[in-house]
C-alpha cells in the first residue's frame with residue numbers, strides 16, 4: 001500500500017505512505033490516491049487532510065520508475081495519473097488541508113498547491129525541483145502557484161530552483177501557518193474539524209464560488225452568487241440558524 005486513509009468523524013486523512021522514498025509518486029500511489037480522493041466525495045466526509053508519512057510530504061514523480069519505464073512519457077503520466085487527481089481535488093466541494101510535514105518537491109508541490117489551505121511543520125522544505133532537472137512546473141503548479149503567490153513571485157521562485165524553508169514559505173504566502181512538528185497533524189485536525197462543523201453546504205459552495213472567481217467576469221460571478229445563495233438560503237440548516245438567531249434576540253428582549 002502506498003496511501004493510508006483514516007477517518008476521525010467527518011474528517012478524512014489521506015497520508016502518502018512511501019516514507020523511504022519521501023512519498024515519491026509511483027503508479028501504485030497514484031491509483032490509491034485517486035481512490036482516496038474518490039472516497040472523500042462521500043457526504044459523510046466534510047473536510048480532508050492530505051499529508052505524508054515519514055520525513056517527506058511528497059517529492060513528486062518517482063524518478064526510479066521513470067528510468068525503469070525507459071524515460072519519457074511525461075505527458076502520458078500527467079494526463080492519465082496526475083491531472084485527474086488535481087481536477088478531483090479541485091472539484092471536491094469540501095475543504096482540503098495540506099499538512100506539509102516535510103520535504104515537498106516537484107509534483108508534491110503541485111499537490112500541496114491544489115489544496116485549499118496549507119499548513120506546514122517547521123521541518124517542511126519546499127523545492128521547485130522541476131527546473132533543476134530540465135522540466136517545467138506541471139500537475140497544476142503553473143496555475144495554482146500563480147494564483148496563490150502572484151505571477152512575479154511564482155515565476156521567480158519556479159525558475160530559481162531555490163529551496164524554501166517553512167518560515168520563508170509562510171513569508172511568501174505559500175503556507176498560512178508553521179507548527180512544531182509534533183503539533184502539525186493535531187492542528188490540521190482541529191482546523192479540519194472546525195470546517196467540517198460549519199453549517200450546511202456553505203464551505204463547499206464557497207470553494208466552488210471562489211474557484212470560479214479565478215477566471216470569470218463580475219457579472220458571471222454575481223449570477224453564480226445569486227444561484228448558490230438561492231440554494232443555500234433554501235436549506236434546513238439556514239432556516240434553523242435563522243430561527244435560532246431570531247429566537248435568541250426575542251428572548252433577550254424578553255419576548
Ligand code: T3D
Pocket residue numbers: 020021022024059060061062063064066073074075077078082103105106107108127129130133135138139
Ligand atoms: O513524469 C512526469 O513528468 C510527471 C510529473 C513530474 C513532475 C515532477 O515531480 S518532477 C520532480 C521530481 N522530483 C525531484 O526531482 C526531486 C528529487 N529529489 C531531490 O532532489 C531530493 O531527494 C530532495 C531535495 C527532495 C530531498 O533531499 P534529501 O537529501 O532530504 O533526501 P534524499 O537523500 O535525496 O532522498 C531520500 C530518499 O528518497 C533517497 O533514496 P535512498 O537513496 O535513500 O534509497 C532518494 O533517492 C529518494 N527520492 C527522493 N526523491 C525521489 C526519490 N526517489 C524517487 N523519486 C524521487 N523523486
